[in-house]
Amino acid sequence: MASADTDIVAVLQHPTSQDLLANSIARLAYVAPDGTPRVVPIGFLWNGSTVVMCTSTNAPKVRSLGADPHVALTIDTIEFPPKILLLRGTVELDTVDGIPAEYLAMNSDQMMVPEQRQAWEVEVRSLYKQMVRIVMTPTWAKLIDFEGTLPTAVEELVRERDEREQREAGE
Template sequence: MQPNEITEILNRPISQELLARDLTRLAYVAKDGTPRSVPIGFTWNGSQIVMCTTKNAPKLPALRHNPAVALTIDTEVHPPKILLIRGRAELDVVDGIPEEYLQMNGSYEMTAEQRVEWEAEVRSLYDGMVRIVVTPTWAKLIDFETTLPSAVEELVRQRAERLHA
């Protein structure tokens, strides 16, 4: 997929709505070779998905071994809106709490007082974190209005051919 195609998909209004959500599902291959998919908070900086995790997270050795990842960001309504992204995870170990981690937790419903308490707890628990940065190398938006899963698109095409035969 060409970079301009990825940009066009990610700049669509529905994609932008999805990229403003709190959680993505991060899929990767674990060290034992089996697949994993974990929900994780994220933020979109306009060109990359940034997720943050503990320095001792089990996913880190797996991502160092095989950085290929897939992300799913979707809605819980019918019809769902789904943004699928593939890329490579770059790991960036940082001291303290990355600003992205504080941003990505900013949309949870917390009072100002709860937010202060939460941030103090986070700062006392973590001496550093790992930023997992994914630059999209492939993207697909499925909204079930203008775009469909590729298998469903194929069925629609086959039905049209049958009807016009």
């Protein structure tokens, strides 16, 4: 039997996962100080072992994640069939002076024409004197592509249907 770490690596190395990890937006779920769940869209960069997100030092999620570092992340597509990468893990917060390189990289030139990129970067550098790097280490991963993998509940229904059909064919 494969270890959980091996399973995570296999999921993350799958070509569909690699395509999803090349996206620029995910949904970050965490628990707010009042105990209620929060989900926010956030830019990210996959560096091959961790997911790096960046935010302002005064963002509400910074206080929440400092109190409870457990998170979930969803990266998906809207095409049919959808492709979904689900991650769970913990985050470490790192306040840095200026703009983290990952923040600049995740907002790539491919998203903007050069003039837009230049204006955006000037604005960002004038706005953020510090930023918080949110570094997520995945401890669980699941890829759902509706071709080779399904949601767990659907897998269970398929298995039950197949068993029922086998019993009925044997009668």
